[in-house]
Amino acid sequence: MAQLGREIAADYAGREPLLVAALKASMIFAADLSRSIPIVHHIDYVELAGYDGAATGGHQQIRLLKDLDAPIEGRDVLIVEDVVDTGLTLNYLCRTLGLRNPSSLAVATLLDRPYRRLVDELPVRYVGFTVPDELFVGYGFDLDERYRNLPDLHVLRS
Amino acid sequence: MSEVVATFFQVPSEQPHFQAFRGDTSPSFANQAELECAKILDFYGVPWQYEPTTFVLEEDADGRCLEGFTPDFYLPDQDLYVEITVMKQALVTKKNRKVRKLQERYPDVRIKLFYKRDIERLAQRYRLELAS
Numbered sequence: 001m002a003q004l005g006r007e008i009a010a011d012y013a014g015r016e017p018l019l020v021a022a023l024k025a026s027m028i029f030a031a032d033l034s035r036s037i038p039i040v041h042h043i044d045y046v047e048l049a050g051y052d053g054a055a056t057g058g059h060q061q062i063r064l065l066k067d068l069d070a071p072i073e074g075r076d077v078l079i080v081e082d083v084v085d086t087g088l089t090l091n092y093l094c095r096t097l098g099l100r101n102p103s104s105l106a107v108a109t110l111l112d113r114p115y116r117r118l119v120d121e122l123p124v125r126y127v128g129f130t131v132p133d134e135l136f137v138g139y140g141f142d143l144d145e146r147y148r149n150l151p152d153l154h155v156l157r158s
Numbered sequence: 159m160s161e162v163v164a165t166f167f168q169v170p171s172e173q174p175h176f177q178a179f180r181g182d183t184s185p186s187f188a189n190q191a192e193l194e195c196a197k198i199l200d201f202y203g204v205p206w207q208y209e210p211t212t213f214v215l216e217e218d219a220d221g222r223c224l225e226g227f228t229p230d231f232y233l234p235d236q237d238l239y240v241e242i243t244v245m246k247q248a249l250v251t252k253k254n255r256k257v258r259k260l261q262e263r264y265p266d267v268r269i270k271l272f273y274k275r276d277i278e279r280l281a282q283r284y285r286l287e288l289a290s
Contacts, residue, residue, distance in 0.1 A: 061177065063201050088202040095203075116276065119236055120206065133276075 002097035002110065005036025008078065011125075012065050016040050017076040020068065023047040023091065025082035029110045029128075033080060044068050048089060064093050077102040083111040083138055084129075088112070089121035094122060111136070180234060181207045191244045192230055195272075197240045207232040211239075213267070215259045227256045229269055239269040287288070 008017070016039075017139035023045050034043055047066035077097060084090055090107060098105055108126035113133060137143050138150030145155075178200045185208035192208075199206045203290065210232050216225040223271040229239035250273060257271050262287050 060201065088198065088204060091204065092202050098173075118233065118238065118240065119237075120268070 001036045001069050008037050009039045015037050017078050018042045019078050019080050021045050021080040025140045030080040073101045074103050076104045079107045084109045085113050085116050087117045087122050091119040122152040178205050180205045241271045
């Protein structure tokens with residue numbers, strides 16, 4: 001975490017980046033990352049509607065349940081993700097925020113599974129860990145909304 | 159009291175109206191996993207086509223196709239083919255061989271194979287309902 005914070009601080013020296021964390025799983029990572037970045041920065045949150053195949057029947061599309069509190073035009077935006085997997089969610093978020101003309105747009109993720117990517121051209125610049133194809137709980141990661149509060153990150157074996 | 163004696167028109171049950179589908183004819187999916195993957199791509203607004211291309215893997219001396227391969231999905235924005243397989247391991251080996259052949263013969267074609275385990279992970283992550 002400290003290493004990520006130093007890298008981000010060095011890259012954004014002289015600027016005031018805006019950290020945009022996607023609720024809910026990235027909230028703890030975002031809090032720790034924010035505290036490890038030793039330059040002035042801001043933080044905001046978004047929440048995206050999750051896919052529910054049975055409920056949507058394919059008729060709905062992803063949308064923001066909670067939008068940013070302020071415009072980001074001309075801002076240096078750093079999206080904070082818990083995990084980048086297929087890249088579908090992040091692709092939507094990048095497209096949506098990119099339309100608002102930020103000065104720059106990059107991504108910091110705690111976990112990465114690049115081998116599962118369906119959308120490749122994503123600005124993933126900071127990666128905590130590249131992980132195997134396992135399910136994780138704790139440190140903000142949930143299983144049916146449980147275990148987010150576990151202080152450490154655990155691999156879930158079925 | 160009236161009585162229904164015959165069905166004049168039946169509303170299609172499962173096939174949703176896809177918004178990100180970029181094909182000409184309505185897709186006819188081979189299994190539930192393919193349908194659910196199409197719904198996920200649609201949900202995230204990623205343009206997709208269903209089985210748009212058949213690649214010739216082997217042909218005879220007269221150029222007739224002896225072996226072909228039609229990946230399930232094509233994502234035009236990513237220039238990526240996606241093949242979904244929920245087969246047992248023995249049959250997956252056969253499909254792996256086809257993908258290898260495709261990559262050897264068409265090195266510029268990008269393809270990803272999603273295995274049963276990958277689909278199950280997607281199912282868990284996106285709460286899909288997969289037929290077993």
